[in-house]
Every structure is written in structure tokens, then in C-alpha cells.
Amino acid sequence: MSDFYNKIFELVAKIPKGYVASYGQIARMAGSPRAARSVGTALKHAPDSLNLPFHRVVNQKGEMAPEYVFGSRSPQRELLEAEGVCFLPNGCIDMEFFTWREL
DNA sequence: AATTTGACAGCGA
DNA sequence: GTCGCTGCCAAAT
Numbered sequence: 001m002s003d004f005y006n007k008i009f010e011l012v013a014k015i016p017k018g019y020v021a022s023y024g025q026i027a028r029m030a031g032s033p034r035a036a037r038s039v040g041t042a043l044k045h046a047p048d049s050l051n052l053p054f055h056r057v058v059n060q061k062g063e064m065a066p067e068y069v070f071g072s073r074s075p076q077r078e079l080l081e082a083e084g085v086c087f088l089p090n091g092c093i094d095m096e097f098f099t100w101r102e103l
Numbered sequence: 104a105a106t107t108t109g110a111c112a113g114c115g116a
Numbered sequence: 117g118t119c120g121c122t123g124c125c126a127a128a129t
Contacts, residue, residue, distance in 0.1 A: 002125085002126065004124090004125070004126075005126075005127095022104060022111085022112085023110075024111070024112050024113090025113075027111085027112085027124090027125085031122070032113090032114070032125065033112090033124090033125060034113085034123065034124040034125075035111090035125045036110095036111035036112050036113095036124080036128080037108095037109060037110085037111050037112085037123095037124070037125065037126080038109090038111090038124075038125040038126045038127090039110085039111075039125090039126095040109070040110035040111065041108095041109060041110075041125080041126055041128095042110095042125095042126075042127090043110065044109085044110055044127090045126090045127070054110085057110080058110095059110080059112080060111080060112065060113095064110065064111080070110095088119095100111050
């Protein structure tokens, strides 16, 4: 496992409940601001054994992975709503208020 | 070992 | 604000 890879898991696992983080955000925390793609690849390869909250990881738009990305049949929207995240009428997450800011 | 793809992000028009 | 091209890192073939 590459170091980035490991950090990505740690960071995703550290995302507070009720918040979401963008790939670029995590990539930046992992030490590579331009490794957003690697973050997605890493999460895809991430064992569910870690119980990583993929649904809290979104792109800048606040939407991206339809459903098949979360292992299919994973009500991402509902999960986030249940955790306190609100969705805009356009179906995107309110990035300004729910994007994790590494407090 | 090398090339291509991929759950993106950033900049230009 | 939206559409298109380029750039980056890691994994898969």
C-alpha cells in the first residue's frame, strides 16, 4: 500500500458525521493536491472491512457517484440526510456548509 | 516493465 | 455558470 493510499483511508475515516469531503480535499490532506483521481481509485479498492463512509466523499459538485460506486443499492442521499447533511433542490450537497474543513 | 484507464480538479473560452 | 482540455497519482492489464 502506498502512503497516500493509507492516508486517504485515515482521512475518510476521520470525516465527521454530518459532513462531506471532496476528493481534492482528501488528496490535499494526503499530501498530493492533484491526486484526486488516486483518491477515487483508492476508495474503490478500499476494503469495506474498514467501514469507510464513501457516501461522505463527493466531488466538488457535491455529486458524482450514482449508486454503483457505493456497492450498488446504497442510499447515499438518505444516509447523508440521516447524518445531518442537507441537499439542494438541484440534488447537490451544500458544499459551503457541509464540506469537511479539517477543524 | 510499459501503456491505458479511472469514483477528479483546475484553468481557459 | 457551463463546456472542453490538461495535469496528477495509483491500480489494472
